[in-house]
Amino acid sequence: MTTVKTTPKKGIQMTDTALERVLGLREDQGIDLILRVGVKGGGCSGLSYTMNFEDPGNITQHDEVYDYDGFKVVSDKKSLLFLYGLVLDYSDSLLGGGFKFNNPNAERSCSCGSSFSA
Numbered sequence: 001m002t003t004v005k006t007t008p009k010k011g012i013q014m015t016d017t018a019l020e021r022v023l024g025l026r027e028d029q030g031i032d033l034i035l036r037v038g039v040k041g042g043g044c045s046g047l048s049y050t051m052n053f054e055d056p057g058n059i060t061q062h063d064e065v066y067d068y069d070g071f072k073v074v075s076d077k078k079s080l081l082f083l084y085g086l087v088l089d090y091s092d093s094l095l096g097g098g099f100k101f102n103n104p105n106a107e108r109s110c111s112c113g114s115s116f117s118a
Contacts, residue, residue: 034065036051037050087102
């Protein structure tokens with residue numbers, strides 16, 4: 001069973017395995033970056049998850065910032081309407097591996113797990 005790295009007070013939570021993987025990917029970039037998580041219209045269920053590294057200078061007053069021992073996860077407030085309570089997980093299994101979005105706000109998710117409806 002995967003443990004959640006953060007307290008329930010954070011709008012976007014990460015499991016230990018997801019945080020470990022994200023930190024490894026950031027280290028591969030060779031520069032200090034934040035992780036931006038959001039949603040955009042599209043995908044087979046209506047909304048798609050987005051997840052990208054960005055420069056910390058891109059954080060605005062319209063963002064919520066969650067700190068994981070110095071690593072920042074950021075989401076714009078509009079996306080948080082659909083993501084609040086999200087638990088980001090990671091699996092390295094051969095079938096179905098990768099990042100998993102466990103979203104309590106999703107009424108329906110597509111089979112690939114990258115889009116949802118709310």
